[in-house]
Amino acid sequence: MILIGQYDSPFVRRVAIAMRLYGLAFEHRPWSVFGDAEKLAEVNPLMRVPTLVLNTGEVLIESFAILDALDHIVAPALAMLPAGGQERREALKVCALATGLADKAVSLVYEAKVHDRSTASWTERCRSQIAGALRELEASRMSHRTDWWFGPSIGHADIAVACALRFLGDAHPRLFDLAESWPMLAAHVARCEALDEFQQIQQPFKVMPLQ
Numbered sequence: 001m002i003l004i005g006q007y008d009s010p011f012v013r014r015v016a017i018a019m020r021l022y023g024l025a026f027e028h029r030p031w032s033v034f035g036d037a038e039k040l041a042e043v044n045p046l047m048r049v050p051t052l053v054l055n056t057g058e059v060l061i062e063s064f065a066i067l068d069a070l071d072h073i074v075a076p077a078l079a080m081l082p083a084g085g086q087e088r089r090e091a092l093k094v095c096a097l098a099t100g101l102a103d104k105a106v107s108l109v110y111e112a113k114v115h116d117r118s119t120a121s122w123t124e125r126c127r128s129q130i131a132g133a134l135r136e137l138e139a140s141r142m143s144h145r146t147d148w149w150f151g152p153s154i155g156h157a158d159i160a161v162a163c164a165l166r167f168l169g170d171a172h173p174r175l176f177d178l179a180e181s182w183p184m185l186a187a188h189v190a191r192c193e194a195l196d197e198f199q200q201i202q203q204p205f206k207v208m209p210l211q
Contacts (some may be wrong), residue, residue, distance in 0.1 A: 001026040005033075005049025007203035010102040010167040011063040012050040014159045018067055020197045021154065022074050026052075029209065030203075042111060045105065063099065067156055080155040091150050091157045094140055098160035101133040105168045108175075127175065130168070134182050143183040154192075162192035170205040 003019065003026045005012035019026055031040050037047050044061050052060040052069075060066045071079040084086040098100040104126045113117055141149065141161075149157045155205075165178065165185060178186040191199050 001055055002029060002053040003027070004029045004032045004043065004051040004053070005199055006032050007179065008167070008170070008205040010160075010163040011099065013166075013201055013203075014156075014163040015050045015052065015063050015066050015070075017159050017163070018156065018199045019195050019199060021080070021159075022070060023076060024070065036141050064095070080159075081157075082150055082155075083154060084136070087150060090140075091155065094137065094149060094157040095160045096151075097133045097137055098157070098164040101130050101137075101165055102164035104129045104133075105164070105171055109171050116208055130176070134176065134178075134185065138182040141188055149188075154195075158188070158192060162189050162198065165189045166193065166202075167205065 001017055003012070003017075007013045007016060007030070016026075017029070031049070033040060033047055033049055040047045040049070040051070043053065045060055046061065047049065048061065050063055050066060052062065052063075052066045056070075060069055067080075071081060076083075081091050086162060108123065108126050144150065146152065148154045149161075166189060168176065169178070169189075176182075178189065
């Protein structure tokens with residue numbers, strides 16, 4: 001399999017970490033959505049990452065769809081979402097909050113660095129959405145006193161939150177203080193980032209110039 005995208009993207013990173021935890025071998029092509037747009041368009045017309053090319057040649061796009069497919073490729077016991085019911089719905093909500101938070105953090109980068117502007121109302125809206133997601137994630141983690149969010153083993157919710165918050169801290173280091181305001185999330189990120197899989201799959205964040 002071929003995973004396309006740079007590891008400074010929280011979406012690419014969560015897929016790569018999950019694949020490493022699954023024990024799935026893959027080739028990594030660190031293409032930029034800007035610098036490698038033409039190559040990326042040949043595989044994914046949306047020119048977005050992550051993009052995963054399966055051994056069959058089938059192309060999967062969007063992290064949710066990619067991870068859902070991988071959960072069906074691996075043995076059922078290895079799937080990193082609860083099998084069904086309320087717990088599965090809650091885990092999916094945590095993942096959605098995390099990826100939505102990451103999306104807003106990316107929007108703030110584009111607003112300041114790519115669009116070369118700062119619209120006060122838009123910036124404040126993104127910050128408010130991020131803060132709201134952080135509050136709900138903190139409350140959810142506080143209500144789950146298990147080793148990981150939904151049990152004794154790491155799952156997609158754990159990975160999604162850790163990758164999103166790592167990106168938030170890297171891209172906007174002075175925007176939010178997790179340790180002060182969201183200690184459960186700060187501890188969660190620290191625990192995830194200490195794992196070998198997280199250590200091996202990471203990339204310092206920087207804005208690539210448009211070409």
